[in-house]
Amino acid sequence: MQFDDKVPIYYQIKNHIYHEMMTGQLVAGAKLPAVRQLAVDLTVNVNTVQRALGEMIQEGTIESQRGKGNFVTTDTTRIAQLKEQLVVEQLERVYQQLHALNLSDDEIIASLKQYIEQRGQQHD
Amino acid sequence: MQFDDKVPIYYQIKNHIYHEMMTGQLVAGAKLPAVRQLAVDLTVNVNTVQRALGEMIQEGTIESQRGKGNFVTTDTTRIAQLKEQLVVEQLERVYQQLHALNLSDDEIIASLKQYIEQRGQQHD
DNA sequence: TATAGTGTAATAGTAAAATAGAACACTAGG
DNA sequence: CCTAGTGTTCTATTTTACTATTACACTATA
Structure with missing residues (x-):
């Protein structure tokens, strides 16, 4: 996977997983690949994957079961x-940025x- | 000035100066505040300011005159x-991101x- | 119960960004 | 010539993200 070096990799991994959740590649309740496998797939370290998953677990997006795996929430x-x-x-950010470049609402x-x-x- | 800790400060400083150029706070040919003054205004180190300005000088956005100051290009x-x-x-980024969240062109x-x-x- | 597969955690090392501080180079004006 | 204001450069240090490696904890199953 290719990363934008302007933003932390763990943050881009979160977006990557969000993407798969929103496009149905990861449905509710689905089991994620093992952290070590994800690390290989994304060509990053296990700890970096873990950091991304840790935040997603905190926010309730995925649920962790020790010894079994990580699963997308069923909620x-x-x-x-x-x-x-x-x-x-995303909308807030682009609006703020374009507004800062002096574009009006209509121009945006x-x-x-x-x-x-x-x-x-x-x-x- | 408040910064987003997800992106390098020097990069946000560039955007800050772009902003002032686009809104007319810094017109073509205008003299920028001294680097040491900018550092104070932005509550940031002189070297961080210098890094941002250095890239803008490289790309021809501003022109540096040793002993005099930095000036917005007259071009x-x-x-x-x-x-x-x-x-x-900005448009590319938001489009890519929202597309990744499975929104269609019309939905975006x-x-x-x-x-x-x-x-x-x-x-x- | 042994083993393979899983998540979790800790330690140590590297690299980049940012900071702090000092020194150097040039310009303008008294 | 001196001085104040400017950009430029350098070294050292701190912090954060990332990596590498190892160890530990739990689950399922042969």
Whole structure:
């Protein structure tokens, strides 16, 4: 996996797992790969994986069972809340950043539309 | 100034100065505060300021004159290009992140609109 | 009960970012 | 020429993220 060196790896691992939860690669109650396997897959150290998982356990996203493995929470409401929270965090950040570049509300929306339209002509 | 501990301070200082350039607090050709003064203003070490400025000098955003000070480039085209680049970088990031959370193109635009509308009812 | 697979924890070492402090180089003005 | 204000550079130290390695704790099962 390739990482952005501007943000901590353990933080990017969290986002990676969120991604798999939101896209259905990891459904509610599903067992995650073993921490040592994740470390190999992501080409990082076990402790770095553990740090990411530790925070997710703290926030109730995944549940740990010693000797068995780590599992996505079965609380689907919790997962839905998490997704909403992650989306809003992204929106807040981009809004703040573009606002700081002196773009108006309308310009922010327009620039995103334009970006996605142009992107659609080149990708997918 | 308050910093996000998830990203290097020198990097946030660059964004801070970009912000002032884009909002007209620092016009083309304007003299920046002395590095030691900036360090005080931002409650940060001189070397950290210098690292941020060094990168901006490299990319042609500001020009350094030993003994005189640091100045915003007079090349307004360069500044306009920079703004466009910074905007696109933000759009790319938020698009990638929201796409990773399984939002469609339309959902991404809709969620941003909704966020800005709701925000407008509470702020400014 | 032995063993393999799992999570957890602790120690030690490396690298990058940031800090603190000092020194050096240049400019302008008295 | 001297001095104050500026950018520039250097060394040393601290902190944080990450890595490497090992050990421990628990579970399932042959």
